Amino acid sequence: MIDLTSHLSKEAKRREPSKLKAVLKHRTPQMAYLAGGLPLPKYFAWDSISVSTRHAPFEGGIVGEQTQENALDFTVGYGPSEHDIPLGSSLQYGASKGPEQILAFIREHTDLVHRVPYEDYDIITTVGSTHGWDALLRTLCDPGDTILVEQYVFASAVETAKPLGIKMSPIVMDDFGIVPEILEKKLSNWTGALPKLMYLVPTGQNPTGSSLSKERRQRIYEIADEPYYFLQLDPYSEESAGAKTFKNETDEHFLKSLVPSFLSMDTEGIVIRLDSFSKVLAPGIAKTIRSEYQTPSGFTNAIVYGTLSRWGQSGYLDWLKALRHEYSFKRDMTIKACNKFLPKSANVVVPIAGMFFTIRFDCTRHKEFKTKYSEDPLQLENALFESAIKHDSCLVPGSWFEMVDIDGKHSTEIFFRGTYAATDVQTLELGIERFAKAVNEIWV
Incomplete structure (x- = not known):
């Protein structure tokens, strides 16, 4: 294992353990504990939390109806329970790492799915991937440091890094993610202090929808010496689509x-994985927080753990399988609609994971790119966007995610990001049909 102490930021090196939290080790049943400002649970405002969901294996899919046979209803109170974190614990001030029960479930899940090649890894719960990303940047980076990012990056990741004074250097992507050979060349020709870290969304990349192959991942890891992982979709084929x-x-x-x-x-302990329940259970579980926070919401902890402990590891996998099937179906309907309505000027890469698809255009193939649009891809992109809005179809322009290198040049390949996760199939097809009309209006 590599000692990464030298990689810590100045802020991280200045931090010291909380003395008030350290004294908690003395809180035993026989101790007259007057040290901590922990209110008695009997002063809490809530007596219980009731949850209604379904049992695994979720027959009928993720959108199946709840029946008497598959209903899973439970109430979390203050008494001890095999499957719950009692409210006296979940609503109390807690350890920064998170409740032991949830940490144990996630560790078992991590061992089952990822089979980490070493045992002494650690897990910390956060209120969401953006919170984890912010904490990671503060721990490893100082203002002025550079990090490597993909050519197109989710806006929240950029907006988190910029105020910290962190520079971002993009790595060119193709239809399948970043290109290892370009990464290697970039690092070989690097001058000055090397990048502190590389931030990737290797599966179902947001916004492009690309996914790195096993071979690319291995090569990238060798050179270097992920929230959509479970939204890897079923293989696409026209015969089985839909x-x-x-x-x-x-x-x-x-x-x-x-x-x-x-x-x-x-094998070196150099990978930090930011996982999230938001995309596979519900986004709101990451939002029940204070403006400043140390641990996830106690309500969230109680509800999530109560559900997962009753499902078990196999039941949670059943939920993920049902979710994958639903998104695979909607992905198939998306590609079918794109093939039906979009003109030949548009190119759609079939996503193999995640929630997003992209409709791409080569600006150089537009006959008025040099004249009407002054060889500026952003002008053409904006014309397409405004035309789409006029036709009541809204997809996100790719330039909103683009990380431009020091030469300031934007790619002449533009794209628009859509999602098949946020709407029903009918609206999805209608949106693509309307977008196609907008394209035909501009791409004459």
Whole structure:
């Protein structure tokens, strides 16, 4: 294992353990504990939390109806329970790492899915990936440091790094993610202090929808010496596109179908994985927080753990399999609509993971690119965007995510990001049809 102490930021090196938290070790049943400002649980405002969900294996898919047979209803109170974090603990000030019960479940899940090549790894719960990203940057980077990012980056990741004074250097991407050869060349020709870290979304990349292959991941890890992982979709084919019938598969088959993660390849302890329940359970569980925070919401902890502990590891995998089937179906409907309505000037790469698809255009093939648009891809992109809005179809312009290198040049390949996760199939098809009309209006 590599000692990464030298990689810590000045802020991280200045931090010291909390003395008030350290004294908690003396809080035993026989101790007259007057040290901590922890209110008695009987003063809490809530008596219980009731949760209603469904039992695994989720027959009928993720959108199946709840029945008497598959209903899973439970109440979390203050008494001890095999499957719950009592409210006296979950609503109390807690350890910064998170509740031991949730940490144990996540560690078991990590061992099951990623098979980390070493044992002494650690897990910390946060209120979401953006919170984890912010903490990671503060821990490893100082103002003026450079990090490597993909050519197109989710806006929140950029907006988190910029105020910290961190510079971002983009790595060129193709349809399948960053290109290892370009990464290697970039680092070989690097001058000055090397980048502190590399930030990647290797599976179902946001915004492009690309996914790195196992071979690329291995090469990138060698050179260097992920929130959509479980939204890897079923293989796409025109023959099977739109098959709505949900067929359960074994846990073993499901896990083998996933591209190995960087974490599973990490033998040096240099991979930090930011995972999230937001995309697979519900986004709101990451939002029940204070403006300044140390741990995830106690309500969130109680609800999530109560559900997962009753599902078990196999039941949670059943949920993920059902979710993958639903998104695979909607992905198929998206590609079918794109093939039906979009003109030949548009190119759509079939996503194999995640929630997003992109519709791409080569600006140099527009006959008025040099004249009307002055060879400026942003002008053409904006014309397409405004035309789409006029036709009541809204997709996100790719330039909103683009990280421009020091030469200041934008790519002449533009794209628009859409999602098949946020709407029903009818609206999805209508949006693509309207977008196609907007393209035909501009791309004459």
